Amino acid sequence: MSERYSRQELFAPIGKEGQAKISAKHVLIIGAGALGTGNAEALVRAGVGKLTIVDRDYVEWSNLQRQQLYSEDDAQKRLPKAVAAKQRLDRVNSEVVIEAIVSDANVEELENIVQKTKPDIIIDATDNFETRMIINDVACKYRIPWIYGACVGSYGISYAFLPGKTPCFNCLLETVPIGGLTCDTAGIISPAVQMVVAYQVAEALKLLVEDEQSLRGKLVSFDLWSNQHSAIRVDQVKKEDCPSCGTNATYPYLSYEMQTKTAVLCGRNSVQIRPAMKKEYDLQQLADLFANQGLPIEINPYLVSVAIGEQRLVVFRDGRALIHGTKDIQEAKTIYHRYLG
């Protein structure tokens, strides 16, 4: 067993001392999709002490092209991703304590997990901006470093946020973008995932061995198909009056008003999703995006309706959505974020 980490210990910046630190640390991964499974496998193989992975979704056939911990068997059984991930990770490295949480990473759940398990770092492997804003506020409030990673198509982006030191996600974005492309609307190739995973895991290892001065410190992005790469030092974007990380932080994304509201519509087999902030969708653009994927759509001046398998997603101009064909809020949220970002 002592051979297990020998090659990692031979790497001078880690060494035996670094390996001991890694094995005493706890990492929380939010999301068990492409980025989540990639990060989880790498960190479990690296011998992190404990890993908690949170996901609300189950394994589907369309996941297998890039979500590296899952097999056909998992898709056939529609196993929850967190459960299927744990099963595989336990076999990869039985020394690591792996906790699987099948749940929506909402404010309450995230604050609970963080208070209870006190993770050393949080890895973002979610598929939407809203959850990232929640992770950012939780990370700022409890002063936990977190590593942003995202990808779509052949493009990817990553940055390590250190509360109190770097700007935060809210400093950089200022607002939650609407209607961005998602892996379910614009596709995704696995090397883009793996590249983001590589950036995230490298920064995670530096943090785990407490080698902060080696952190990249730059917002990095790449496009593996158009062969572009960019990196920007963003220190100067840190805002003293930022509501998430400034001197008088209020953590706005943890408040009730800023949360997405959901409701099961009785007797209609439908779930309503109402985003916290009103959005202004270009319905025609949205309809074209759906039509490009061969999904049957209907559009009128007020809404777009699109059939997705057994369900139907109806989006109003202000971002409110109805998901027909389910009473399950988790399932409805999954569909909403997949197609609307």
Added chain:
Amino acid sequence: MELIINGEVIRVPEHVQTVDGLLAHFQLNHKIAIVELNGNIIQKQEYQATALCNGDRVEIVHFVGGG
């Protein structure tokens, strides 16, 4: 004019005069991006007023949500 965008020399059409125009040219105007011009980050509210000159070095990173 010619700009060095993300390390590559790129010729942009004459009508592209500002950071705002450049983002629109690359269809990034509806996305949230961080723009660095000759080593300085340009605030979002300054995009329209910030003029570009031949040979400027521009770095653009736009945010995506997938994962």
